[in-house]
Amino acid sequence: LPRSAVELRCQCISTYSKFIHPKFIRNVNLTPSGPHCKDVEVIATLQDGSEVCLNPSAPWVKLIIKAILDK
């Protein structure tokens, strides 16, 4: 099962605030807020497989997502 199928609560306790260069990002998962969690959650999987929660309101996070889509 993909993780999204079993999420019943927020996945992010805190968000990583420093800039992460897009080359280190393998993928980004966006989860809208909903009954399971009041927060929008943005989880980046890095090239080494680790996962970090990002702040959906941070301008650099929006820019990275835009850059991925526009490439």
Next chain:
Amino acid sequence: LPRSAVELRCQCISTYSKFIHPKFIRNVNLTPSGPHCKDVEVIATLQDGSEVCLNPSAPWVKLIIKAILDK
């Protein structure tokens, strides 16, 4: 292992072109292009658990992603 850890090729054969209302979307996964795949891939998981590939260049796809981030 998350799916992203084992992706060695493109995941999307084609993309779904019709508009999907955000309320049906559980989450959206963005994968930048890379050695595993020359395409940017946007995979939405719907509320019923099914997954659909979306076109990262489609204006409605960009709008939905923006809407998720801005909410």
